[in-house]
Amino acid sequence: MNKTLLILKREYLTRVKKPSFIIMTFLGPLLMALLMVVPIFLATISDSGLKKVAVLDETEWFKSKFENDENYIYSYVNDDLDSLKSMVLKGDYNTLLYIPKPELNIPVNAILFNAKQASISLKSSIRNTIKTEVENRKLLSSGIDPEVIKSSKTNINIQTIKLEDDGKESKSYTEVDVALGLITSILIYFFIFMFGALVMRGVIEEKTSRIIEVMVSSVKPFQLMMGKITGIALVGLTQFLLWVLLTLGLYSVFALLFGPEAVSQLPAGTNMIGQNIGAAQISGNAQVTEIFEVINSIDFGVIIFSFLIYFIGGYLLYAALFAAIGSAVDNEADTQQFMLPVSIPLILGIVLSNFIVNNPDGNIAFWLSMLPLTSPVIMMVRIPFGVPYWEIALSMSLLVAGFVFTTWLAAKIYRTGILMYGKKVNYKELWKWIRYQ
Amino acid sequence: MQFIQIQDVTKAYANHLALDKVSLSVPKQTIYGLLGPNGAGKTSLIRIINQITAPDSGEIFIDGEKLQPKHIAQIGYLPEERGLYKKMKVGEQALYLAQLKGVDKIIAEKRLKVWFERFEIMSWWNRKVEELSKGMQQKIQFVVTVIHEPRLLIFDEPFSGFDPINVNILKEEILRLRQEGATIIFSTHNMSSVEELCDTIALINNGNKILEGSVKEIKQQYRTNTYEVHLTSVATALGDSLPNGFHLLSKLVTGYNEVTATIQCDPYVKANDLLGFLMDFGQIVSYRELLPNVHDIFIQQIESQTDKN
Numbered sequence: 001m002n003k004t005l006l007i008l009k010r011e012y013l014t015r016v017k018k019p020s021f022i023i024m025t026f027l028g029p030l031l032m033a034l035l036m037v038v039p040i041f042l043a044t045i046s047d048s049g050l051k052k053v054a055v056l057d058e059t060e061w062f063k064s065k066f067e068n069d070e071n072y073i074y075s076y077v078n079d080d081l082d083s084l085k086s087m088v089l090k091g092d093y094n095t096l097l098y099i100p101k102p103e104l105n106i107p108v109n110a111i112l113f114n115a116k117q118a119s120i121s122l123k124s125s126i127r128n129t130i131k132t133e134v135e136n137r138k139l140l141s142s143g144i145d146p147e148v149i150k151s152s153k154t155n156i157n158i159q160t161i162k163l164e165d166d167g168k169e170s171k172s173y174t175e176v177d178v179a180l181g182l183i184t185s186i187l188i189y190f191f192i193f194m195f196g197a198l199v200m201r202g203v204i205e206e207k208t209s210r211i212i213e214v215m216v217s218s219v220k221p222f223q224l225m226m227g228k229i230t231g232i233a234l235v236g237l238t239q240f241l242l243w244v245l246l247t248l249g250l251y252s253v254f255a256l257l258f259g260p261e262a263v264s265q266l267p268a269g270t271n272m273i274g275q276n277i278g279a280a281q282i283s284g285n286a287q288v289t290e291i292f293e294v295i296n297s298i299d300f301g302v303i304i305f306s307f308l309i310y311f312i313g314g315y316l317l318y319a320a321l322f323a324a325i326g327s328a329v330d331n332e333a334d335t336q337q338f339m340l341p342v343s344i345p346l347i348l349g350i351v352l353s354n355f356i357v358n359n360p361d362g363n364i365a366f367w368l369s370m371l372p373l374t375s376p377v378i379m380m381v382r383i384p385f386g387v388p389y390w391e392i393a394l395s396m397s398l399l400v401a402g403f404v405f406t407t408w409l410a411a412k413i414y415r416t417g418i419l420m421y422g423k424k425v426n427y428k429e430l431w432k433w434i435r436y437q
Numbered sequence: 438m439q440f441i442q443i444q445d446v447t448k449a450y451a452n453h454l455a456l457d458k459v460s461l462s463v464p465k466q467t468i469y470g471l472l473g474p475n476g477a478g479k480t481s482l483i484r485i486i487n488q489i490t491a492p493d494s495g496e497i498f499i500d501g502e503k504l505q506p507k508h509i510a511q512i513g514y515l516p517e518e519r520g521l522y523k524k525m526k527v528g529e530q531a532l533y534l535a536q537l538k539g540v541d542k543i544i545a546e547k548r549l550k551v552w553f554e555r556f557e558i559m560s561w562w563n564r565k566v567e568e569l570s571k572g573m574q575q576k577i578q579f580v581v582t583v584i585h586e587p588r589l590l591i592f593d594e595p596f597s598g599f600d601p602i603n604v605n606i607l608k609e610e611i612l613r614l615r616q617e618g619a620t621i622i623f624s625t626h627n628m629s630s631v632e633e634l635c636d637t638i639a640l641i642n643n644g645n646k647i648l649e650g651s652v653k654e655i656k657q658q659y660r661t662n663t664y665e666v667h668l669t670s671v672a673t674a675l676g677d678s679l680p681n682g683f684h685l686l687s688k689l690v691t692g693y694n695e696v697t698a699t700i701q702c703d704p705y706v707k708a709n710d711l712l713g714f715l716m717d718f719g720q721i722v723s724y725r726e727l728l729p730n731v732h733d734i735f736i737q738q739i740e741s742q743t744d745k746n
Contacts, residue, residue: 003537006533006537007537014522209520209521209522209523210516210518210519210520211520211521211522213514213516213518214514214516214521214534215537216487216489217487217512217514218509218534218537220506419484419490
């Protein structure tokens, strides 16, 4: 068997078999699912059954303002407070709402008496009712009809239509584009750092355990480096794929258990593809359908394809540099001085991505998405807004050229570095290694 | 028959010359001691033979063929700084390293079992390397070095870290490997093991070869014509009346009329004349030539080199 393949296999298997990998892989989506499920689950539990609420309203402002719904039945009572309290304790009522007479101009107070803890939803619905009523009263006392205020509230809905070269018009939703771009670029950013660091640590481990000299007497340093980088790339892809599959799996199990309505209540952002982000920012059914219409019109083929290319290409580019750093030092503490210049382009990319989404076709956006060190992050931000194919092709070719270059550079540092011990390495030294024949 | 021919190998690092036109030849099926102080260039030379680094100039031939990547499978290398993957299981790791040397997995497994049985370490197969003691790890490392049945073995300080019992086991194994046809290069500072094991030695210092040859020849070459005699029933005092060409270096009177003396002869006199002369003094109990040991030659050569510079 090919030696690089043997190395790849070992790097992959030892990492995938590690308990920490298995735990991370299965716990990640589970935690995420719990995050989605638990609040809804709790809500369905606490809201089960009708609750009776006694209202003791001394202000007499709220007569028939509290409306019964599927959870709460309000009944207006006029007994004295203490006997009502004992009725709550006996269980005749679940909750007693007491609104004392306001003194002078002190704002209205309300007290909820409960045998158990009052539910948050009840509290907020009562607060809203009281607030609206008090506001209306204030408006009336100033001579303003609350209806006028209500009718002056307007929802503005701006539709954006993207004009395509072939005359087609497609609806676009900037929020969706922003969300897609930011989420994919942040994923790439984390993937590069997480697994790049893994490559670096792997190299340092081989160096400090001194296995390296045995290894390079059997294989070429380049084979060892490439085997490690590709092996860890596969670990990353495996983890990512399992996360997606498990999350989708849990998601559908959840949907089966609680029904589709529950799924649509899921908190925004927990959906892997991030489709819900845009939805969460806008209320109203019409807009949600519109967003789904937009999502359907998005060219996911291009996005998924470019995501994979930038995901892998960006990783390969940086992993080679991380491997070189690992080879140049004796322990992880010494990596700092070299980590900084390597991480700056990536961090810059993420920081600038907020700026790029506002101007995805600007000059800065264009050049940063061509530069291989930043293109994996920046181009992913731009792609959902629509980028000409030639730009994507050029950027990808530059990325490939970039990773061929960094790999070549890293290999030169690596083959010298792995056999160098006890030497404080600086940039001048690295430059010397690069020029060795 | 030479197995390894090293011709004018030069290797320079940024600010020093590690090897300066070094030529060595290692006879087939022998144990060849590569000696030299720290920083002499031994590791540089070993790395070049292992093709870890390339020489700046010069050539290396292995069994008549120019050294090339395919020879990696025929070389086994035990570096001075031992190392294994700490988290990996012993058997799995040995298999992996054997496969990297180009041995088929099934064959590797068979051979490993033989070696593990021989060293009585079969029970370690499924243990992680980090659970083993340092000496245990060294044994594994040795097995891994020889598992692909290389024709050339390079051991760098193989006995460091072993207890005396295991040193003996290892020596036997090394001798057996030579018996089975392997050529062994043995880099060390441990001179007693050199005399015991090596057929040929080379001494290098500051990137230059100082001497090379069979242990016997070198000892002869550096003989100082010094003899140790042990006499009893000594009648007259020994020392003042030695004939021309003989010098008394030391004299030790032990017990009644018993003397141990070291005497050096000038090159032009015959040692046998000394014997005849001594007979007149008393009863000769023992008489032997004091040959320099490799340790002395080593130190003497390095010091004379340093003086020259």
